[in-house]
Amino acid sequence: MEDNPGVAETLVGIEVGKTRITTVALDSDGELLEDYSEAVDPADEPTSQIGKAVAKAHERFGEEFVLGVALPGLLKSGTGQIVHSALIPEHEEVDLVSELRHYTDLGICFENDANAAAYGELVKGAGRGSKDIFYITLGAGVGGALILNGKLWRGAAGYAGEFGYIAVNSEGMRLEDVASTANIIRRTKNWFHQDPTSSLNAVGEDNITIADVVRAAEDEDDFAQLMLQRTGMYVGGALAGVINLLNLEKVIVGGEIMQARGLVLDGIRRRARELSFRPSFESVTIAEGELGLRAGAIGAALIAGESAAGG
Structure with a gap:
C-alpha cells in the first residue's frame, strides 16, 4: 500500500457472522497487529452488536483508523444496506451507516463477507x-x-x-x-x-x-x-x-x-x-x-485501506 499522509496508519476489519464477530487490526503494510473474536449475544439488538465491536476497536486502537466491515449478505452498492441475508435476516434493509453513527464518526467501507475473504487471500494468503x-x-x-x-x-x-x-x-x-x-x-x-x-x-x-x-x-x-x-x-x-x-x-x-x-x-x-x-x-x-477464520476481517481492512488511499 502506497504512503498517503492523509490516511490513518491502522486498518481495522470487522467480520460479522451468525454466531461470532471477528476483528483484526493491520498496519499500513497490511501486516497483522492484533485479532480477536467474540460470540454474538442473541439477546442484543443486531445493529448494536456491530456498534459494540466498533466501539471496542476505538478503545483498543484510538480514534483514528481506517474501518472496513464484512457482512454475510447481498449489499446495496455503495452502502451498508443488506438487501438479502439468510444468516442475519434481522439486518436486512437496516441503514447501518446511520445506525453506526452512534458509535463512530469514521467512514465505513462495507463489503460482502465472501468478497472480503477472497481479497484477503489474494493479498495476504493462498492467492498471492x-x-x-x-x-x-x-x-x-x-x-x-x-x-x-x-x-x-x-x-x-x-x-x-x-x-x-x-x-x-x-x-x-x-x-x-x-x-x-x-x-x-x-x-x-x-x-x-x-x-x-x-x-x-x-x-x-x-x-x-x-x-x-x-x-x-x-x-x-x-x-x-x-x-x-x-x-x-x-x-x-x-x-x-x-x-x-x-x-x-x-x-x-x-x-x-x-x-x-x-x-x-x-x-x-x-x-x-x-x-x-x-x-x-x-x-x-x-x-x-491460509488466513483461516480471519480472512473476511483481514480482507475488509485491506479493501477499506485501498479505498481510503484512493485505490
Whole structure:
C-alpha cells in the first residue's frame, strides 16, 4: 500500500457472522497487529452488536483508523444496506451507516463477507501471485467470490459469486442445502444410526455439532469421514461448472468446515476432476485458504485501506 499522509496508519476489519464477530487490526503494510473474536449475544439488538465491536476497536486502537466491515449478505452498492441475508435476516434493509453513527464518526467501507475473504487471500494468503481466482467459503452458509485479472468482480448489481445458490440436482436443491454446517449436521443425524460403530452415537442425535463430526473424522470414524467427503463431492460437482466456464488459475476454499482440511478438499478435487473439462481442470489449483477464520476481517481492512488511499 502506497504512503498517503492523509490516511490513518491502522486498518481495522470487522467480520460479522451468525454466531461470532471477528476483528483484526493491520498496519499500513497490511501486516497483522492484533485479532480477536467474540460470540454474538442473541439477546442484543443486531445493529448494536456491530456498534459494540466498533466501539471496542476505538478503545483498543484510538480514534483514528481506517474501518472496513464484512457482512454475510447481498449489499446495496455503495452502502451498508443488506438487501438479502439468510444468516442475519434481522439486518436486512437496516441503514447501518446511520445506525453506526452512534458509535463512530469514521467512514465505513462495507463489503460482502465472501468478497472480503477472497481479497484477503489474494493479498495476504493462498492467492498471492494469482490473478484469476474463485474463492469458496463453507460455514453457516455457502458463498463464493470472483477475482478476475487481480480485481474483485462483483457483477452488474454487485451480487456475483452466490455459489451456495447453484442447484445440485434436478429438483432444484441448492448447494447450501447440503454443504452448510447446519445441513451437514442434518444429513449426519439422518444417517448416523445406520452405522452403530460410529463414535457419534455416543454424542447423541440432539447434541451433534460440526466440531463433533470433524473430530470424529480426524479420529478415523468411517461414517464421519464419509459425511465430510460427500460434502466435498457436492461442492466439487458445483465447482466443476465454474471451472469449465471461467478457466480459473486457482480455487481457494475457506470457512469453518475447512477445519476438516483434507477430507473435504479431497472430495472437492475428486468430483471436480470427474466433471470438469480436462484441460481446464489441469490448469487450475484447488487449495485451502491460509488466513483461516480471519480472512473476511483481514480482507475488509485491506479493501477499506485501498479505498481510503484512493485505490
